[in-house]
Amino acid sequence: MLPMKKIGSTAIVAAVWFLGVGATGEASLTAADRRQVVEQLGQTLEANYVFADKAKTLAATLRAHLERGDYDGAQDKDALAQALTKDLIAASNDLHFFVGVDPAFAADYAARKDPARAAELRETDRRDEAQKNFGFTDLRRLEGNVAYVGMSHFAEPELAYDAASAAMRFIENSDAVIYDMRYNNGGYLEMAQLLASQLFRADKDQELFDYYYTDDGRRVARGQWVLTAIPAKRLTGKPVYVLTSSTSFSAAEWFGYSLQKLGRATLVGEQTAGGAHPVDRKPVGTDFFVQVPIGQIHDPVDRGDFEARGVTPDHVVASADALVVAHRLALADMAKSDTAKQADAAWFAPTLAARAKAVQLTRAGLEAIAGRYEGRQIAIVDGKLLYTWRERFRATLEPLGNDLFAVEGVADFRFRVVRKAGKIAALERINREGTTDSYARLD
Numbered sequence: 001m002l003p004m005k006k007i008g009s010t011a012i013v014a015a016v017w018f019l020g021v022g023a024t025g026e027a028s029l030t031a032a033d034r035r036q037v038v039e040q041l042g043q044t045l046e047a048n049y050v051f052a053d054k055a056k057t058l059a060a061t062l063r064a065h066l067e068r069g070d071y072d073g074a075q076d077k078d079a080l081a082q083a084l085t086k087d088l089i090a091a092s093n094d095l096h097f098f099v100g101v102d103p104a105f106a107a108d109y110a111a112r113k114d115p116a117r118a119a120e121l122r123e124t125d126r127r128d129e130a131q132k133n134f135g136f137t138d139l140r141r142l143e144g145n146v147a148y149v150g151m152s153h154f155a156e157p158e159l160a161y162d163a164a165s166a167a168m169r170f171i172e173n174s175d176a177v178i179y180d181m182r183y184n185n186g187g188y189l190e191m192a193q194l195l196a197s198q199l200f201r202a203d204k205d206q207e208l209f210d211y212y213y214t215d216d217g218r219r220v221a222r223g224q225w226v227l228t229a230i231p232a233k234r235l236t237g238k239p240v241y242v243l244t245s246s247t248s249f250s251a252a253e254w255f256g257y258s259l260q261k262l263g264r265a266t267l268v269g270e271q272t273a274g275g276a277h278p279v280d281r282k283p284v285g286t287d288f289f290v291q292v293p294i295g296q297i298h299d300p301v302d303r304g305d306f307e308a309r310g311v312t313p314d315h316v317v318a319s320a321d322a323l324v325v326a327h328r329l330a331l332a333d334m335a336k337s338d339t340a341k342q343a344d345a346a347w348f349a350p351t352l353a354a355r356a357k358a359v360q361l362t363r364a365g366l367e368a369i370a371g372r373y374e375g376r377q378i379a380i381v382d383g384k385l386l387y388t389w390r391e392r393f394r395a396t397l398e399p400l401g402n403d404l405f406a407v408e409g410v411a412d413f414r415f416r417v418v419r420k421a422g423k424i425a426a427l428e429r430i431n432r433e434g435t436t437d438s439y440a441r442l443d
Contacts, residue, residue: 028075037080038066040285041099047217048282050293054092061091077101077287093308096250096279098291106283126159134160135187138180139170143348143411144341146330147174148323149195154187154251157194161231164191168198168232175341176239176330179255182269182319186250189224189278189297196255197227199264201236208258210303213278213295239333241326244269244311245319250276254297257311261301266329267313269322274310324356347432350400350414359399361385369417373427374439387415404430 042059049055065071065087074080081099088097111117129135138150149167157164171177179195193208200206205225212221242256242265253272259265277293284290297305317325331345331352361369370380376389378397385397387407395408403417411432418426418438429437 029077029080031072034071034074034080035066037285037288038062038071038084041084041288041290044282044284044290045292048214048280048292048294050214050277050295052214058088058091062087081288094277094293095273095308096275096277096291096293099284100289100291101287102289103287105281105289106286109281109283109289125156129155129159134163135184135191136163136167139167141174142178142327143351144327144331144334144344145173145175146327147171147177148180149177150180151184151252153184154189154191154255156188157190160191161194164194165231168195168230172198172233172235174235174238175334176241177235178241178243178323178326178330179265180243180323181248181252181256182243182245182322183247184249184252185247186252186275189251189254192251192255193224194227194230196259197230198232199235199238199240199259200226202226202228202230202234206262207300208262209254209297210300211278211295211297213280215280215294216282239330240265241330242267243319243322243326244272244313245322246270246273246310248272248311250279253306253311256313257306258299260311260314261299266315266326267311268315268326268329269313269317270319271312271316272306272310274306274308276305276307321356324352328352343432350402350404351406354398354400354406359401361399368424371424372442374442376427376439378427 042062045059046052046055049058062084065083070087071080071083074083078101081101084099085097088099089095108121112121132152132155134155135151135153136149137152138148140148140150142148147170149171155163177199189209189211196208208224208226210223212219214220240259242259244253244256244267248256248269249272253275256265256267256272260267276297278295278297279291280294281289281291299305315325315329328349331341331348334341335345366380366383366385369385370378376387379386379388385399385405386394387397388394395410397405397407397415400406400414403419405415405417407414413429413431416428416430417424418428425441427439427441429439431437
């Protein structure tokens with residue numbers, strides 16, 4: 001994914017392994033070309049890199065590589081960009097650094113100084129984000145009234161406000177919420193602020209993030225607090241879980257880290273990537289750009305961060321299993337505070353167990369169950385059991401283990417196969433409220 005642009009606010013974006021912008025069909029670079037790029041890059045670093053003293057050191061390091069002839073083999077722009085990226089990361093140990101070739105970006109950056117052109121580019125940004133649904137990839141209501149919010153990135157709230165508002169309203173009546181940051185590679189911290197504000201009271205000042213950044217030599221210090229006005233009901237006091245993985249990056253990490261520090265969320269999954277610094281894209285001449293860390297963010301409790309270390313979840317599990325584990329935790333936590341929810345936790349336990357480890361039936365097992373029962377029939381279709389009743393309604397039976405089956409699209413009852421003397425004698429319907437109905441086998 002290409003880095004998101006910062007327009008009037010700080011974007012925290014993807015690590016270099018998500019990026020790749022190159023040039024093709026170009027003339028070979030001369031020694032003078034390479035020297036000019038290195039000098040321009042050094043000036044950009046000194047004006048924008050978060051650590052001013054280190055910026056001078058990094059610029060000097062790149063010049064030293066140039067003088068030693070280390071870039072002589074870079075005959076085209078893409079090769080030079082790759083070499084500069086490698087040396088910047090090696091010298092800084094900061095994975096945010098990336099040098100790329102993108103003349104269109106450099107031209108657009110300059111064009112944004114013209115109000116008319118800036119408006120056109122702004123509309124292009126909006127259309128591009130709309131194609132990605134402004135980062136909202138999945139909204140669901142899971143069993144037990146647990147909301148699920150899947151996100152690929154944090155879009156700029158000015159562009160994404162309507163989508164964010166809809167997502168926040170979708171989850172406002174849930175009893176718990178799971179935010180999936182496993183594949184979220186960053187974005188605008190202001191979006192994280194908007195979403196997190198739904199989890200706190202409006203009548204108490206609560207800081208979420210504290211940070212500063214540089215912008216072409218200008219230092220800006222600011223904090224982000226819980227918003228007093230949001231477009232949905234608040235989820236104050238409701239259990240919150242954040243899913244993490246090794247590809248959770250920057251703003252996605254901050255979202256989980258600050259909520260964890262404030263005791264407002266439980267993190268489930270794997271150690272995150274460790275990209276705590278806000279970054280921006282800056283043009284280098286007319287053809288190159290550099291993605292440069294421009295600031296530092298601190299958590300609201302210890303004033304620390306997780307740069308190069310990552311965020312450690314409360315429950316360390318494989319990222320692929322994190323959703324099922326978090327869902328179980330949500331049901332268990334709700335049951336502790338609400339006895340009425342205890343039945344939900346028990347009812348959905350087999351379903352979540354089957355998701356964690358899929359239950360597979362052999363062909364012989366399928367054939368043993370297939371047959372006619374009172375008022376209904378079970379057949380094998382494409383390797384699955386198809387349940388039919390009243391000769392017209394059909395649904396797939398999904399094995400949950402121990403002869404228990406969920407019914408496709410149904411949450412209020414499930415079936416159990418009843419065996420006697422080693423043979424299947426009946427199909428028992430188990431209703432969620434605790435009653436049962438039995439249908440004898442007819443063949």
